[in-house]
Amino acid sequence: xxxxxxxxxxxxxxxxxxxxNHGSAHxxxxxxxxxxxxxxxMILLIVPMVVVMMILLGRNQAGAAQILGSPPIAIIMLLFVxxxxxxxxxxxxxxxxxxxxxxxxxLASIMANNFFSVTLALTAAYAIFKLSSGV
Amino acid sequence: MxxxxxxxxxxxxxxxxxxxxxxxxxxxxxxxxxVHRATGVALYFGTLLLVWWLMAVSSGPGAYAAVQSxxxxxxxxxxxxxxxxxxxxxxLGGVRHLVWDLGYGFKPTEREWLTRATLIGGIxxxxxxxxxxxxxxxxxx
Numbered sequence: 001x002x003x004x005x006x007x008x009x010x011x012x013x014x015x016x017x018x019x020x021n022h023g024s025a026h027x028x029x030x031x032x033x034x035x036x037x038x039x040x041x042m043i044l045l046i047v048p049m050v051v052v053m054m055i056l057l058g059r060n061q062a063g064a065a066q067i068l069g070s071p072p073i074a075i076i077m078l079l080f081v082x083x084x085x086x087x088x089x090x091x092x093x094x095x096x097x098x099x100x101x102x103x104x105x106x107l108a109s110i111m112a113n114n115f116f117s118v119t120l121a122l123t124a125a126y127a128i129f130k131l132s133s134g135v
Numbered sequence: 136m137x138x139x140x141x142x143x144x145x146x147x148x149x150x151x152x153x154x155x156x157x158x159x160x161x162x163x164x165x166x167x168x169x170v171h172r173a174t175g176v177a178l179y180f181g182t183l184l185l186v187w188w189l190m191a192v193s194s195g196p197g198a199y200a201a202v203q204s205x206x207x208x209x210x211x212x213x214x215x216x217x218x219x220x221x222x223x224x225x226x227l228g229g230v231r232h233l234v235w236d237l238g239y240g241f242k243p244t245e246r247e248w249l250t251r252a253t254l255i256g257g258i259x260x261x262x263x264x265x266x267x268x269x270x271x272x273x274x275x276x
Contacts, residue, residue, distance in 0.1 A: 036236065039229045046226060050264065057272025061199035064192045077189070088179045095172065120186050127189040 031090050038087035045080045052076060069131040081124040089117035164250050171228040174221040181218045219264055224257030 011018075052073055056064050067073055092113045100106040159165075191198040205211040231249045234240045240249050 036233065039233065043226065043230065054267060054271050057268055061192060061196040064199070068189075068192055081185075081189075084178075085182060088175070088182060091175045092179055095176065120182055124186045124189050127186070127193040130193040131189075 031093070035087060035090045038083040038090075041083040042080065042087065045076065045083065048076045049080050065131055068128070069134055071132070074128050074132045078125060078128050081121060081128070085117050085121040085124070089113060092117075163254070164246060167228065167250050167253060171225060171232075174225040174228070177217070177221045178225060181214075181221065184214070184218065216261070216265065220257060220261040223260040223264070224253065227253040227256045227260075 052067075055067060059067070068077065093110055096106060096109045096113060100109050188202050191202040206215055231240070231253050234249065240246060
């Protein structure tokens with residue numbers, strides 16, 4: 001590098017010493033990893049989810065409520081809802097970061113994305129818990 | 136860095152620029168890259184329907200009837216079919232990405248094969264699921 005290093009041209013620090021501990025913040029791949037984690041979770045959950053949907057076909061509200069409230073099915077639904085909404089939240093954030101260039105609009109969009117995703121997740125969880133408690 | 140190093144150069148060297156996207160021959164992998172993102176966005180909003188349906192089941196017969204009248208309508212069924220395809224296609228596209236993440240499938244023939252498998256597999260799974268759905272329940276969800 002021909003440009004003056006941040007610590008001055010006459011610094012006694014070695015190039016390695018200057019960059020040491022200024023590298024990865026060890027948090028940069030969190031979203032990348034969670035995106036893969038939730039995708040694998042959903043691949044595992046897709047078969048039980050399809051089975052649940054097939055069981056629910058053609059049933060009335062009382063029948064559907066009874067099936068969805070049973071522990072294994074409620075847990076499958078809850079796992080799928082959490083994995084899918086987490087996954088879609090990260091995915092939408094990547095899209096916003098790619099296409100929204102205005103700083104404040106980007107902040108607002110990412111915030112709206114978070115609000116939307118959390119609202120959906122908690123609404124779904126509320127419904128599943130309500131069905132499980134048989135109210 | 137570019138500003139200082141450019142200022143130091145007396146003559147600006149004409150380097151070849153990266154060509155614009157439209158210079159490249161359009162490929163199936165490029166199409167599916169966009170379709171993966173588009174199906175992701177569709178599923179993002181499609182999740183609203185899933186949550187609406189869950190809330191309706193937990194709310195009572197009236198709310199559930201509203202969902203059923205929507206899913207049995209022509210438009211509702213088309214949306215449910217589209218949602219199924221988007222989910223299946225995005226899932227297989229995701230598997231393709233996981234294969235790439237692990238470092239496999241980068242050779243041109245493998246890449247093309249994976250891409251075709253995603254496209255055809257997504258359609259095939261969707262059709263199979265809907266045939267099963269009609270056989271079991273006499274209609275979509």
